[in-house]
Amino acid sequence: MKEKSLKQQSTARIFIRNLLRNPSAVIGLTIISLMILGAIFAVQISGADPDYMDPISGRLGPSLDHLMGTDQLGRDMLSRVLSGGKQSIYIGVLASFLANLIGTVLGATAGYLGGKIDSVVMRVSELVMTFPQLILVLIFVSLLGQGINNVIIVFALTGWMTTFRLVRGEFFSLREESFVEADRAFGFSKPRIIFRHILPNTMSPIVVAFTINIAIFIIAEAGLSFLGLGVPVTTPTWGNLLTAAQNPVVIDEYWWLWVFPAMSIAVFVLGVNFVGDGLRDVLDPRHKSLIAKSKWKVALVGRLGRKK
Amino acid sequence: MRKFTKSLGALGLAAALAVSVLAVPSQAATNNSITVAEVTAGGGGVQTIFSPWINSGSISHHAMFRALFKADANLTSVKPDLASGYKYSKDGKTLTVTLKSGIKWSDGKDLTVDDVVWSMNSLLRVAKSNAIYVNAFKQIVGSEAVNGTNTTTMSGITTKGNDITISLKAPVNTLIPVLAQFMILPKHVLANEDILKLDTNNYWKNPVVLGPYKVGTFSQGNFITLVPNDKYEGSKPIIKEINIIVSSNLVADAKSGKLDYFTTNDPDTIRAMSSVSTFKSAPLDVLFYRYLVINPTGPFSNVKAREALKYAIDWNKLVPAIYGQQGKVINSGVASGMSFHDSSIPKYKYDKAKAAALLKEANFDFSKTIRLRTYNQSQPAVMLILTAVAQQLTEIGMKVEFLPWTGDATTELWTNRNYELALKGLSAFNVGEWFAEYSNPATFEKLLGAQPKYAALNSQLIQSTTLRDTGKILTDLQKLEQQDLYKLPMHFLKQVVFISKNISGTPTKWGNPLYVYQNNIASWSAN
């Protein structure tokens, strides 16, 4: 027993060591952790409460007092940009987790069982995938209403296809392997074979898809909030901060109201993509082409990468 | 870089040529033309001429449509327009209007009393129209019989030669100003159309009109060009072309000379326009109310809790910060400074402690989430001020959720009622409209239940013929309003008219741009 745990620890250690040796993973992890810390300690770093209003000193450009200026209600932009990460990252991570969960369960089931179930789910995924994502999200929002949880649900419902396809593909090849036949010959139940035996072998593409989905959903949140249909405006998220730029006067004169939140999104998304690249290299060199497959807006590429 | 981007564009366009199906002839800008922005873009609708029976006041209405009378900039006193004059009977229940003769429609047909009678009767047969006409015309004898399915004429309107006689059930003190807003439409064009859906009729793409201008080019969704109407009996308009466009960026278009006239109440645009030296501005006090409807069935069922809201929000700081000079904080429908204001109404200075005390007195349930809502497509300023309201309510311990409604605001407000506080705007013709809302069975009464007290006072107000009576009734209404506090008045919003300094002949005093008045459009000229 003791030996067993030692062994496990050592595989984990090897994984972490490889990850830390991978330059893009290190850069990505550094960016992400700094931004998460920034979000947690927004008040301490900026010295201002993100919700504190001082309407008299609204629309001030960046200065020593307010490094990123203030918004129309005189709230400190630095504090808002930093703490805006909290909800944006939360939405990205949770939505990505749920989307992956849906994609994995459907992919595993369809991939293992094949047949009618598989072709039905496949058709649905094709449809969802080709539908311009934003329109799908908008339709869901118009049905469900706004709110953080609804945004997360909507993203999960419209973003599971990449994972689904990856997992399904893996299952298609893995289910032919002898150990699965052996499991069946031993009389293992289907859930046990699917989830305990095959699934662990598909973990690396799932993990990579998870990180990339985070980036995709953070951008999607920004787009949705920019249109005024995302999270309630009283919650500062990067997307909500960008809403200011709907006003042409703001685009023209108060650039700090939209440039800083947009930069935060770009930097964080880059960080996540770096981690994704790193994970891909460390976990499995086979999945080099994943990044092209996972671009949310044109996830349809994934369809082509699939082996027949 | 510039060259590069241009060549990119050219490439793309070459491709787009293949699909673009627009084939409107090119137009050279003439010296004597002006460009007017009517609606800012972003909506889903098609740029069109809106039925003046729904809302009048845009430049296209000023230029093309005419009523029996023409109001002055205050909208109260009138001059004859299509009518040569009018006469009231002694009891104020019979109005006789005499129509001028020799006026022609833009298609050459004569204007007749039939057009006037048909228009008045038809208003009650369309699905959608402005309440000021409906409220006034419902006082005409026989109006009950007229609607989309039934009789098409009111027995109370009769004609004899060029005289039109209108019999009223009770005196209506606003009838003449309302008739000055009510645009006469051509019976000979519209009589056989589907009157119920008049507002979407093809007529509006090229209307047969009476005004100095008519439609020249109608490029749907893009622009409309008005040209002089040669059948107009008055002096010929000076400007040969009025372009009505949709502007995505008023300030930039004004700066670059693409725009000569527009009106707005958006504080950011107004602030930015202060640096545009080629324009002059005219800020107008209009009766544009912004207020919060308080749902009295939830946590705010106790009037003390509603009173607490008046102290909990620092309007005097928020309104100037967001609207600058545009916003004027109000504490009642008849705001302080207006005639007949009831001076016993408190000024409601921001006082957190007092708000907290009142909430405690009301046993306020702080565990309930206060749903603060606004109608969709809100302007940025609206979102900002309500965000600030939400923040200040949070500061006195409430849990607030602020969202714009996705969907139809009127359904949400009066049918679904899933809110505690909801923003509403009211562009009123007169103060009476503010109070008339309380007893409207289609709106507030759905939320509040029957309001006989308001109903009684409101009908007295319409019938009152003397200033003294009006003042007394308004005082009573304000007192009644103070007992209930169903509305939380926020501010008035001024409308600003911006006009290029190149244009002369414009009125010395501008009126409410949401209504029609004597703005001399035919004598405007451009340098």
Add this chain to the structure above:
Amino acid sequence: MSNTRTPLYKVGQIKKHFPVLGGVLRRTKGYVKALDGVDLEVFRGETISVIGESGCGKTTLGRMLALLDKPTGGELSFDFGQGLQDVTSLRGADQMRFRKKVQMIFQDPYTSFNPRQRVGAAMDEVLRVHGVKDEAERSARILEACEMVNIRPEYLQRYPHEFSGGQRQRLAIARCLATKPELIIADEIVSALDVSIQAQIVNLLLKIQKETGLSFIFVTHDVAVARYVGHRVAVMYLGNVVEILPADSLPEAAEHPYTIALLSAVPSMNPTAKDQRVALQGEVPSPIDMPKGCAFSTRCPSVMDICRTERPVLKISNISKGDHQVACHLNKGAK
């Protein structure tokens, strides 16, 4: 071994047809007949070798016998101790009872273990699923099985990729043995291994068979191995068993022209023996479009008219009698 004993596992006219779709409506146009009425009996303590060329259906037969695929028709009955009982319709717990008795070992040793699971854990899991609740008992069984296949107990902590192919095949055997089965179906288990390792595994199987008295179905394409391992040899051709005969009577007793041809293709170890290779003429028929009569009739050197119209059935050989069955019209008058 006499025919009067009841078999452990009886295969009666088992069929497996795969539909071939075609046309606009994707209707079934025909069938690939992977198994076309196979009869076989396996007795307790007996090893039966199934040989044939690739594509003859021997692997399908193995999978069918392990209930990994559903047969299109025919019977499979197993003796759980109270006589033969149909197993094709078994579900749930009843099927599990069968799965405890019958195990299968696969061709590819490299994928026969879950790469993410330690081999010890894999064996343990099988026993747990098979209802061995006592942990000590499970350990004991695993250790016993490992001893039988010469795997050192400490290896059980390793992952599959840390073993060689031969070791993995031994582990696969051990995993089966731990469940104490009555029948093991071994599907080409040595074909992926080096020749020297093959011998090891084959000898190991012989040893296990001797010690435990288990029954084996040994599927292979290698005639020499089949003769060496099996008590009896079943020869398959295009989804049919054409001949079953005792291993030690080969090659002399072979009667079916196909068996003779097959055996003649094996290079003899005896340098003095003359090469009597029988070269087959003609085409192997498509499995979609099988001849009406004997499947071998298109290539048979001794083909007769009857062969083309009537399908011969497996009957006791007229010459050798006893354990020797053959499906050929040359075997006249047989019952």
Add this chain to the structure above:
Amino acid sequence: MVSFLIRRVAILVPMAFTISALIFFASRLSPIDPINAMVPPDMASDSANLEQLREELGLNDNIILQYFHWLKNIATGDFGYSLQSGEKISDILALRMPATLELVLSALILSTLLALTLGLFAGAKKGGVADKLSRVLGVIGIAIPDFFIGLALLNVFAFRVEWLPTGNRVAPGQVTLWDRLPNLILPVSTLTIAMLAVLIRYTRNSVLDTLNRDFVKTARSKGVPEWRVLYSHVFRNSLGPVMVLLAFRLPLLVGGSILVETVFQWPGIGTTIIAAVTASDYPVIMVVSMIIAMVILVASFLVDIIKSILDPRVRLGGGN
């Protein structure tokens, strides 16, 4: 081949029906009373008029009947009325569709041309200038939201240096395509940059794949000039997969430019959708979704055809 095509079309029909039913019944979950949305209660002339309108619009019918009625109307080109503006949806589409097509098609063609060129050179010479440029574009495309690209372009080119207009499509005196050219530049550039990233990466990978194929090696070893190898062997063979990707992008023609249209106030389908969603104008949402769904079905049909031309095995296998 013919039976393969017939089979594909046969799948389209039930799918189209399923989608239309989904769209119709899902929209009925909306709590909005269409009459209320068309005519706010304080603007109703008479309640009897509203009932009349309800009757005329067929809203009193059985819901199944309404569904088939809707289908029939759509088939005959009668898309109904917008709740928000009361206009005919067919009028709105006739107006907005060309605007979006003009924008997206320009961007699609432009991005394809650029991506093919860049992708070819990037694949042909790894680590070269084109490769580096396409990597930078790839990073931009992935990390920077497209509307931010639009905002940045707007800020620089429209507000700072004032070379280009801030938005709009057609204005008085700006009716012909040539006159409107400046209006198109910024939105088309934004959309092109946004579309470029994936396309370049895809082309590059496709080119790399082709370069490794034997016939390219053979051609090279035969001494065919490099540009010829690149053009007639590599480029043309890499084109197939790219065509498939492009076919898949067809639905973008209808709904692919929402954010860009919003940024540039482009009067296209995108801004129509946003307005419809914010106002729960579900007749419009339904029609637009239906059109997009149909385009998707057609696109996937095209993809299958392209694939079957590229790889005849698809035709035979089909089913799985």
